[in-house]
Amino acid sequence: MxxxxxxxxxxxxxxxxxxxxxxxxxxxxxxxxxxxxxxxxxxTKEALIRGLVERLIEEFDALIASFDTGGPGAYTRAFVEANLAVVMDRDQSRLLRRWATVSAAAADPGLLAEIREAMHRWHDRDPADDPDPVAARIARLAAEGLWEVAMHDPGLYDETQLEELRTRLLDLL
Incomplete structure (x- = not known):
C-alpha cells in the first residue's frame, strides 16, 4: 500500500x-x-495528520512552482494560477484537501503552526518582487478567498465566471 x-x-x-x-x-x-x-x-493518528499537512503544503508549493515563469510579479501570477487551478479542478479532490487537512490539524497547535508557516511563505513576499505590491497582495488574498468560498460551495461559480475572475486577477498584476 x-x-x-x-x-x-x-x-x-x-x-x-x-x-x-x-x-x-x-x-x-x-x-x-x-x-x-x-x-x-x-x-499514530497524529503522524497520519502530519502526513496530510506535509502533503498539502508540498503539493501546493509544487503547483505554484509549476506556474512560476520567473521575473517581476511571476510569483504572484503563479500563486493566483495555482489557486484557480485548484478551484477549477472538476474532480474537486484538491479543492477539498485543504479543508480536510486543516480540520484534522485544528486540534494540534504544532500542525497549525506548520500551516501558518506555509501561509506566511505564500503571502509575505518581498515588495520588490511585484511591480505593484498592494495589487499583488489583493490578488493573492482574492485567489485564496475564492478557494475558501469554493470549498464550501463548489458550484457557486461556473467555469465561465471562474475564468473571468482568473483573468481579472491576473490583469491586476
Missing part, C-alpha cells in the same frame, strides 16, 4: 464524515489494508 493511498483514504473520510470519523481503524478499512499495514507508514 502506498503512503499516498492511505492519505487519500484519510482525506475521503474527513470530507465525507468529518473529523470524528478519522480513526486509524477507519482509514485502514477505507484503504483496504490491515491496521498493521497502516501503522507501517503512520504509527
Amino acid at each position: 502506498r503512503r499516498d493511498a492511505l492519505l487519500d483514504a484519510a482525506e475521503a473520510l474527513l470530507c465525507e464524515q468529518g473529523t470524528q470519523a478519522l480513526t486509524l481503524a477507519a482509514v485502514a478499512d477505507r484503504a483496504g489494508v490491515s491496521k498493521g499495514g497502516l501503522l507501517y507508514h503512520f504509527h
Whole structure:
C-alpha cells in the first residue's frame, strides 16, 4: 500500500464524515489494508495528520512552482494560477484537501503552526518582487478567498465566471 493511498483514504473520510470519523481503524478499512499495514507508514493518528499537512503544503508549493515563469510579479501570477487551478479542478479532490487537512490539524497547535508557516511563505513576499505590491497582495488574498468560498460551495461559480475572475486577477498584476 502506498503512503499516498492511505492519505487519500484519510482525506475521503474527513470530507465525507468529518473529523470524528478519522480513526486509524477507519482509514485502514477505507484503504483496504490491515491496521498493521497502516501503522507501517503512520504509527499514530497524529503522524497520519502530519502526513496530510506535509502533503498539502508540498503539493501546493509544487503547483505554484509549476506556474512560476520567473521575473517581476511571476510569483504572484503563479500563486493566483495555482489557486484557480485548484478551484477549477472538476474532480474537486484538491479543492477539498485543504479543508480536510486543516480540520484534522485544528486540534494540534504544532500542525497549525506548520500551516501558518506555509501561509506566511505564500503571502509575505518581498515588495520588490511585484511591480505593484498592494495589487499583488489583493490578488493573492482574492485567489485564496475564492478557494475558501469554493470549498464550501463548489458550484457557486461556473467555469465561465471562474475564468473571468482568473483573468481579472491576473490583469491586476
